[in-house]
Amino acid sequence: MTTHRVLVVDDEPDIREIAVLALERLAGWTVTTASGGAEALVTAAAERPEAVVLDVMMPGMDGPETARRLAADPATHDIPVLLLTAKARSGEQAELASGPVAGVLTKPFDPTRLASDIERALGWSS
Amino acid sequence: MDGDASPRRPGPSGTRTAAVSDTWPQLWHEHERRQVLQALEATQHQDERFDRITRMATRYLAVPIALVSLIDDERQRFRSVIGLDRTDVPRDVSVCAHTLDAGDVLVVPDLGADERFRSFPVVAGPTGARSYVGLPLVVAGHRVGTLCVMDTRPRSFDEDERAALIDLAAWAESELLGEQSREVVRQLDELRRRYAMVLDGVAEGVVGLDAAGVVTFVNGAAEQLLGWPHGDLVGRAMHPTLHARHADGSPYPAHECPVSATLRTGTEQRLLQEVFWRRDGSPFPADWSVGAVDDGDDVVGAVVVFEDVTRRVELDRIKDGFVSVVSHELRTPLTSLRGALELLTGGLLGEHAGPDAERLVTIAHTNAERLARLVDDILDLERSSRGDMPLARGPIDVARLLADAAGTVHGTATHAGVTVQVDPGAGTLWGDEHRLLQVLSNLLGNAIRFSPEGSTVRLAAGTGTWGVRIGVADDGVGIAPEAQERVFERFWQVDASDTRARSGTGLGLAIAKNIVEAHGGAIALDSAVGRGSTFTVSLPQRRLPGSSPPDDETAMAQLDVPTDRRSAT
Numbered sequence: 001m002t003t004h005r006v007l008v009v010d011d012e013p014d015i016r017e018i019a020v021l022a023l024e025r026l027a028g029w030t031v032t033t034a035s036g037g038a039e040a041l042v043t044a045a046a047e048r049p050e051a052v053v054l055d056v057m058m059p060g061m062d063g064p065e066t067a068r069r070l071a072a073d074p075a076t077h078d079i080p081v082l083l084l085t086a087k088a089r090s091g092e093q094a095e096l097a098s099g100p101v102a103g104v105l106t107k108p109f110d111p112t113r114l115a116s117d118i119e120r121a122l123g124w125s126s
Numbered sequence: 127m128d129g130d131a132s133p134r135r136p137g138p139s140g141t142r143t144a145a146v147s148d149t150w151p152q153l154w155h156e157h158e159r160r161q162v163l164q165a166l167e168a169t170q171h172q173d174e175r176f177d178r179i180t181r182m183a184t185r186y187l188a189v190p191i192a193l194v195s196l197i198d199d200e201r202q203r204f205r206s207v208i209g210l211d212r213t214d215v216p217r218d219v220s221v222c223a224h225t226l227d228a229g230d231v232l233v234v235p236d237l238g239a240d241e242r243f244r245s246f247p248v249v250a251g252p253t254g255a256r257s258y259v260g261l262p263l264v265v266a267g268h269r270v271g272t273l274c275v276m277d278t279r280p281r282s283f284d285e286d287e288r289a290a291l292i293d294l295a296a297w298a299e300s301e302l303l304g305e306q307s308r309e310v311v312r313q314l315d316e317l318r319r320r321y322a323m324v325l326d327g328v329a330e331g332v333v334g335l336d337a338a339g340v341v342t343f344v345n346g347a348a349e350q351l352l353g354w355p356h357g358d359l360v361g362r363a364m365h366p367t368l369h370a371r372h373a374d375g376s377p378y379p380a381h382e383c384p385v386s387a388t389l390r391t392g393t394e395q396r397l398l399q400e401v402f403w404r405r406d407g408s409p410f411p412a413d414w415s416v417g418a419v420d421d422g423d424d425v426v427g428a429v430v431v432f433e434d435v436t437r438r439v440e441l442d443r444i445k446d447g448f449v450s451v452v453s454h455e456l457r458t459p460l461t462s463l464r465g466a467l468e469l470l471t472g473g474l475l476g477e478h479a480g481p482d483a484e485r486l487v488t489i490a491h492t493n494a495e496r497l498a499r500l501v502d503d504i505l506d507l508e509r510s511s512r513g514d515m516p517l518a519r520g521p522i523d524v525a526r527l528l529a530d531a532a533g534t535v536h537g538t539a540t541h542a543g544v545t546v547q548v549d550p551g552a553g554t555l556w557g558d559e560h561r562l563l564q565v566l567s568n569l570l571g572n573a574i575r576f577s578p579e580g581s582t583v584r585l586a587a588g589t590g591t592w593g594v595r596i597g598v599a600d601d602g603v604g605i606a607p608e609a610q611e612r613v614f615e616r617f618w619q620v621d622a623s624d625t626r627a628r629s630g631t632g633l634g635l636a637i638a639k640n641i642v643e644a645h646g647g648a649i650a651l652d653s654a655v656g657r658g659s660t661f662t663v664s665l666p667q668r669r670l671p672g673s674s675p676p677d678d679e680t681a682m683a684q685l686d687v688p689t690d691r692r693s694a695t
Contacts, residue, residue: 012458014489018465021482026469057454086457087450108461112472 002125005030006118007047009040009066010055010084018111019053027115037061037069045075051122053105056085056096064099071100080122084109159268163198165309166270166302175301176206179294183275184208186290187283191255191276194263194298197226205271210253219246222272225260229269231288234258236280248276259283261295265302273298331412333430334419339364339385342427351434353405364430373401373409385416385428392418392425399435411439448616455500455632459493466490503633507616510640517558517644524587524594525550527559531566532585535574543579546570551587555594555665561641562665565649568634569598569661576602576659593647593667599660605653613651614639638663 008019008031016033023029032047034040038061044052052070056063063083070076080102087093097104103121110117119125180192191209195202202215202222217223221243225232234240237249237256248255260274273295283291325332326346334343344352344359352359352368359367365380372378380386384395394417401409414432418425466486509515528550539546566585573583581601588595605613616636642649646666653659 012462014462014493015458015465017485017489018462018469021469021486022465025482086454086461092450107457108464111465111469 003028003030004051004118004124005032005047005049007032007034007040007044007049007052009034009037009052009058009063011035011058012055015055015107019114022111022114023118026112029115037063037066040066041069041073041076044070044079045073048076049079051102051118052079052081053118054081054083054101056083056087064096064101067099067101082118082121155268159270160198162266162268162306163196163270165306165313166196166265167198167203173206176298177208179273179298179301180206180208183273183291183294186294187259187275187287189275189277191253191278193222193274193276194271195222195274196271197223202272209276210248215248219248221246221248221258221276222260222274225272225274226262226269229262231292232258232260233283233288235282237276238280254278257281257283259288259291261291263295263299263302265299265306270302329433331430331432331434333359333364333432335364335385335389335428335430337389337424337426339380339389339428341367348432351404351410351432352402358405368402369400371401371403371409373411385430388416388418388428389425392420394418399439402432411435451616452504456497459496459500463490463493463497466493500633503637506637507633507640510637510644513644515561515641515644517561519556519558521554522557522559522562524553524555524589524596527555527562527566528585528587528596531563531570534563534567535570538571539574539583542574542577544574544577545582546574547582547584549584549586551589551594553587553589553594553667555667557645557665558641562645565638565641565663566596566598568638569663572634573598573600573602573659573661576600578602589667591667592664594665596663596665597660598662599658601658604655604657605651605659606655610651610653614649 004027006023006029008016008023010016010019010033013035016035020031020033023031032043032049034043036058040052040054054063054066058066061069063085067081067083070079070081081100083096083099083101083104084107085093085096085104086107087096093104093106105117105121176194180194183192184190189209192206193204193208193210194206195204197203197217197220200217202217202220204210204212204214215222221232221234221237224242234243235257237243237246237258243249243258247253255276256279257277258274260272262269263271263273273291275291322343322345325343328345329347331348331351332343332345333341333348336342340361340363341359344354344357349355349357349359365378365383365385369383369385370378384397387393388395394415396413396415398413399411400414402412402414403409411434412432413435414430416428416430419427419429466489470483470486470490506515528548532546532548535546570583570585577583577600583601584597584599586597586599588597614635616633639649642663642665648664650662650664651659652662
């Protein structure tokens with residue numbers, strides 16, 4: 001099992017906690033979390049994770065805006081971003097996928113498969 | 127031609143044996159003939175025109191009697207008469223009826239010697255008519271009446287006299303035709319007026335176009351919807367005036383307009399949510415259709431019918447937004463709930479499960495509750511905003527209502543380290559106690575969530591002639607002016623990183639507003655950033671027999687003054 005370092009950004013503390021349990025306990029990855037877009041920009045630049053998993057609907061700076069800023073910042077532009085969305089419509093998901101992101105994952109997600117879903121979306125071979 | 131003209135009409139036996147296919151055109155013909163007759167009889171009689179003809183006939187043929195008559199199924203009626211009473215003649219004793227039926231000139235040199243006419247009143251009576259010549263008058267292909275002259279002595283009528291009578295008959299026919307045309311025109315005008323009235327009563331806009339796409343008719347709804355009153359649109363080309371640009375403002379070339387295709391090919395078309403432009407340059411979305419008007423062969427125009435769908439588009443937008451937000455709001459706790467359960471039941475956490483498992487059960491539990499609360503709130507909101515939330519009204523003791531409301535948030539307040547101070551006031555109000563309790567505990571819950579630890583949330587009531595006012599004040603962060611307008615919107619939530627502040631469903635205030643308004647009251651917010659917020663619920667007083675509410679606003683006054691609020695903590 002390959003280990004990875006990822007940043008999970010979600011405004012819902014319960015969801016952050018479940019993602020951490022899923023990725024650290026089950027997959028053995030190293031996970032950092034942020035509760036919003038602004039915090040994510042700072043953390044991503046400082047810690048340079050291998051990928052950022054970003055919730056879409058967050059108060060303040062939302063997911064797509066955070067993704068744009070990560071892509072525009074030379075310190076973070078090469079870090080792949082996955083969006084995590086509760087938006088169910090295919091039209092909404094297609095619009096999200098058209099941004100500077102590597103892929104879109106949907107909520108509710110299955111935590112037992114979260115690591116493999118991220119690997120597949122980013123083309124990492126596990 | 128001196129003798130009787132032979133009747134051309136088939137005899138009774140011939141009529142009886144005729145096949146239906148032969149009879150039908152005759153019946154139809156007869157129906158049309160009656161219509162022409164009715165039109166002629168309905169006109170304003172200008173009999174002076176026919177008097178000239180009968181005068182000329184008496185002079186030219188040197189006879190005392192001359193008539194222009196219309197003949198229907200029952201009677202011969204005179205349009206002009208010289209030498210006779212102006213009384214209608216029953217058809218069965220009318221000489222002219224024979225002329226009409228014969229369809230040709232009828233000459234009777236001696237009426238007294240003719241078996242058919244001998245006993246007719248005009249012959250046997252005091253008039254004593256002895257000779258007759260008459261001609262049928264044909265209008266629009268139908269025999270409708272006669273021109274005739276009679277003499278009181280037996281005589282024949284020579285070729286010149288008959289020719290003169292034929293000319294005079296032609297003159298009479300053209301006068302009748304003129305009358306009929308004027309009547310047809312009048313009826314058409316009447317029809318057009320009625321259609322215009324009908325179309326004016328229609329809620330949809332109706333615009334009539336000629337073959338070039340120029341407006342020829344606009345109904346009232348169209349004038350109003352398009353902002354072109356008083357028929358100002360008539361005479362203008364429709365497309366460049368109403369339809370020249372798409373919704374995004376880009377040009378809409380005339381040759382791409384469905385109207386031009388309909389005028390070319392005659393096909394009917396329906397278009398959804400295109401944009402029409404009003405006279406003042408503002409657009410509105412419209413569902414519309416265009417159909418061709420033809421004259422039997424060619425397309426001579428088109429009719430456009432449209433409906434302003436602004437409200438429907440807006441409702442669709444709100445509904446889509448609501449569905450999208452509801453779906454997000456439901457999926458958020460569902461994600462935590464499902465995630466926690468998957469991790470637990472998968473048993474994949476292994477022997478480290480102890481504290482993690484406990485934590486996951488808590489997460490599942492709180493999110494299941496949040497989900498249930500959300501579903502309840504959504505149902506409440508839908509019921510209350512549709513206005514069919516049943517209210518079980520009764521008298522409510524204000525002091526007890528406030529005490530009960532404080533009781534519902536006791537646990538939350540203690541947990542948050544916030545004191546709830548109640549100034550119960552007095553009086554009675556009329557309403558649904560359970561629903562009003564829901565409103566107050568929601569307002570208190572919000573106040574507690576946004577209050578710093580150690581602070582006080584105040585609940586107070588005041589009564590007066592205007593009714594009952596209940597205020598909920600906190601010393602929290604306050605709400606910015608631009609956000610104050612939105613706090614009562616569904617799913618609106620303040621941006622807050624503090625979990626405690628964000629545990630609401632975002633529907634509570636929208637529901638509270640609906641409940642208060644269903645009681646005929648109002649809910650208002652007074653807030654400033656850094657100075658806390660005060661929500662005030664005003665409910666109209668319904669006085670109970672024998673009760674007279676005291677004018678007591680002192681408790682409310684304390685809430686209304688921010689400096690007092692500060693010092694109260």
